[in-house]
Amino acid sequence: MTDPVIEADGLGLRYARRRAWALKDCDFALPGNRICALVGPNGAGKSTLLGLAAGLLRPTEGRLQAPARERIAYVAQDKPLYGQLTVAETLRLGRELNPDRWNDTVAERITAAGPLPSDAKVRALSGGQRTRLALALALGKRPEVLLLDEPMADLDPLARRELMGALMADAAEHGTTVVMSSHILTELEGACDHLLLVHGGRIRLEGAIDDLLAAHTLLTGPVADLAPHTVVSSRTTGRQLTALVRREGPVDGPWRTTPPTLEDLLLAHLSTERTPEGTPA
Numbered sequence: 001m002t003d004p005v006i007e008a009d010g011l012g013l014r015y016a017r018r019r020a021w022a023l024k025d026c027d028f029a030l031p032g033n034r035i036c037a038l039v040g041p042n043g044a045g046k047s048t049l050l051g052l053a054a055g056l057l058r059p060t061e062g063r064l065q066a067p068a069r070e071r072i073a074y075v076a077q078d079k080p081l082y083g084q085l086t087v088a089e090t091l092r093l094g095r096e097l098n099p100d101r102w103n104d105t106v107a108e109r110i111t112a113a114g115p116l117p118s119d120a121k122v123r124a125l126s127g128g129q130r131t132r133l134a135l136a137l138a139l140g141k142r143p144e145v146l147l148l149d150e151p152m153a154d155l156d157p158l159a160r161r162e163l164m165g166a167l168m169a170d171a172a173e174h175g176t177t178v179v180m181s182s183h184i185l186t187e188l189e190g191a192c193d194h195l196l197l198v199h200g201g202r203i204r205l206e207g208a209i210d211d212l213l214a215a216h217t218l219l220t221g222p223v224a225d226l227a228p229h230t231v232v233s234s235r236t237t238g239r240q241l242t243a244l245v246r247r248e249g250p251v252d253g254p255w256r257t258t259p260p261t262l263e264d265l266l267l268a269h270l271s272t273e274r275t276p277e278g279t280p281a
């Protein structure tokens with residue numbers, strides 16, 4: 001296991017004039033060279049966590065350790081860019097702001113792969129084109145840590161596949177640690193190897209996705225008397241597994257056990273009412 005690249009210890013953040021905590025008591029250690037899926041429902045605290053990791057927000061309590069700002073690239077949900085600049089001027093600015101690390105080849109590879117005229121003004125770009133430019137700026141910076149807040153939401157399916165592939169290939173080549181929030185879990189499942197599940201401002205699950213999936217089983221059927229996170233024994237291996245319970249079918253119907261998906265894990269957590277301290281069995 002490599003040293004953590006991002007580490008939180010009792011991390012909490014409460015926005016000014018807000019009574020509720022956006023994040024509370026968060027502890028996690030994200031190892032380097034990982035592609036981490038940051039998932040959770042709307043308002044869970046994902047953007048807040050990314051803002052803290054990017055150094056744009058300060059913890060109200062606790063601590064978050066991450067590389068220095070110049071070694072992090074952050075693509076925020078609204079892709080803030082200068083509207084009056086052209087695409088070419090935006091990339092030139094990226095180069096000027098990151099003279100030591102900037103990599104033209106990477107940035108150009110991302111922009112050239114899609115419909116992004118270099119003389120177009122940023123304010124005239126479509127949502128997907130803005131995303132492409134923001135990702136080119138982020139990767140051109142040659143970051144050690146890449147923080148992406150729902151980066152694919154504006155992209156068409158082809159662009160999504162192409163950019164996701166480019167991101168993953170680049171991260172693998174350079175050992176970049178990526179933290180990516182998204183609600184499109186099927187996409188994350190194919191690309192990510194680590195999971196941070198946030199709900200109600202708390203970290204509910206963290207770890208290698210393969211390990212977490214292997215530690216759970218999906219129980220489908222008339223399992224009304226089973227709590228959603230009951231620990232059961234695997235019939236084949238005897239291993240203790242946490243059952244994610246999905247109630248469906250007739251009351252006297254059979255149970256089925258299947259390996260869960262990332263979506264099953266998330267849905268099981270969202271559908272469980274829990275106390276702030278509550279974590280799955």
Ligand SMILES: Nc1ncnc2c1ncn2[C@@H]1O[C@H](COP(=O)(O)OP(=O)(O)OP(=O)(O)O)[C@@H](O)[C@H]1O
Pocket residue numbers: 015016018021022040041042043044045046047048049
């Ligand atoms: N600038 C802000 N000022 C006050 N409260 C905020 C601010 N930004 C977020 N919040 C609150 O903090 C909580 C966490 O919000 P956050 O944006 O981190 O959630 P999220 O998981 O990214 O949600 P989504 O999936 O909808 O993008 C929410 O209750 C939200 O209302």
